[in-house]
Amino acid sequence: MKTLKLFLSLFCASTFVTVTAQNNVTIKTIPVSNSVYMLVGQGGNIGVSVGDDGVFVIDDQFARLTPKILDAIKKLSDKSIQYVVNTHYHGDHTGGNANMKKEGAKIIAHDNVYKRLAEGNTTEGLPVITFNDKLSVYMNGEQVLVFHVDNAHTDGDAMLYFTESNVLHTGDNYFHKRYPYIDVNSGGSIDGYIDAVKRALMVIDENTKIIPGHGDLSNKAEYASFLEMLKKLRANVQAEIDKGKTEADIVANTTITKEYDDLNYSWNFINSEKIRRAIYVSLSGKEN
Numbered sequence: 533m534k535t536l537k538l539f540l541s542l543f544c545a546s547t548f549v550t551v552t553a554q555n556n557v558t559i560k561t562i563p564v565s566n567s568v569y570m571l572v573g574q575g576g577n578i579g580v581s582v583g584d585d586g587v588f589v590i591d592d593q594f595a596r597l598t599p600k601i602l603d604a605i606k607k608l609s610d611k612s613i614q615y616v617v618n619t620h621y622h623g624d625h626t627g628g629n630a631n632m633k634k635e636g637a638k639i640i641a642h643d644n645v646y647k648r649l650a651e652g653n654t655t656e657g658l659p660v661i662t663f664n665d666k667l668s669v670y671m672n673g674e675q676v677l678v679f680h681v682d683n684a685h686t687d688g689d690a691m692l693y694f695t696e697s698n699v700l701h702t703g704d705n706y707f708h709k710r711y712p713y714i715d716v717n718s719g720g721s722i723d724g725y726i727d728a729v730k731r732a733l734m735v736i737d738e739n740t741k742i743i744p745g746h747g748d749l750s751n752k753a754e755y756a757s758f759l760e761m762l763k764k765l766r767a768n769v770q771a772e773i774d775k776g777k778t779e780a781d782i783v784a785n786t787t788i789t790k791e792y793d794d795l796n797y798s799w800n801f802i803n804s805e806k807i808r809r810a811i812y813v814s815l816s817g818k819e820n
């Protein structure tokens with residue numbers, strides 16, 4: 533069963549890669565605060581903090597993009613990369629780990645990220661510092677809170693909050709204006725995902741800039757409406773389960789997601805069928 537689960541998660545990750553691997557990737561740098569930037573390339577959005585203490589990085593996309601990512605970082609700072617925090621184990625967030633370690637960076641991640649990367653036979657890209665609940669990194673004039681949220685996108689998610697810059701990086705507990713990927717085969721769940729968003733919303737304020745795992749730079753009001761979407765879809769799926777509907781019924785029932793389908797939340801990786809299935813599987817306690 534473990535092997536099957538690993539296969540499925542690798543399969544999902546590779547599907548995600550092939551969907552977007554065709555085009556020639558450029559790394560876009562978006563200023564977020566005086567010292568924090570968002571880098572957009574292919575895969576999960578990267579966060580970068582620069583300052584006197586060096587460079588602090590959140591996620592590192594794919595190995596083949598490392599040279600381009602390093603070029604983009606060098607334009608922001610001539611200092612070395614001290615730490616890379618992985619928000620979770622998926623390959624579009626950790627693929628550059630081994631390269632970053634060669635640059636001298638120490639990789640930090642949740643205990644379960646270490647476990648899952650180790651199961652995937654990665655040795656060079658393994659984190660060197662792991663944590664269970666939370667940790668703080670004091671760098672570039674501020675405290676960076678790194679906190680774990682349980683069984684949300686996966687079972688090893690971290691969110692990061694820059695206390696002075698007032699910037700939140702959500703990892704994949706936020707897909708901006710899109711249906712989220714809830715990786716139920718890697719310990720993710722709809723209820724954990726909802727709780728993760730609620731917890732993040734308690735940490736931030738109206739002026740916080742949010743770097744989502746995927747999609748555009750965002751803010752608290754938009755994140756709150758994303759939470760509303762999750763709660764509505766959960767309630768709609770639960771109502772169908774209560775009526776005795778099956779997985780097939782729910783996957784086929786477009787009225788469950790219509791409101792957000794009409795707002796184009798459905799996208800190539802997580803279309804409306806997939807989000808209905810993921811929520812059903814999560815609520816019924818049945819793994820794929």
Ligand SMILES: [Zn+2]
Pocket residue numbers: 620622625685704713
């Ligand atoms: Zn992910």
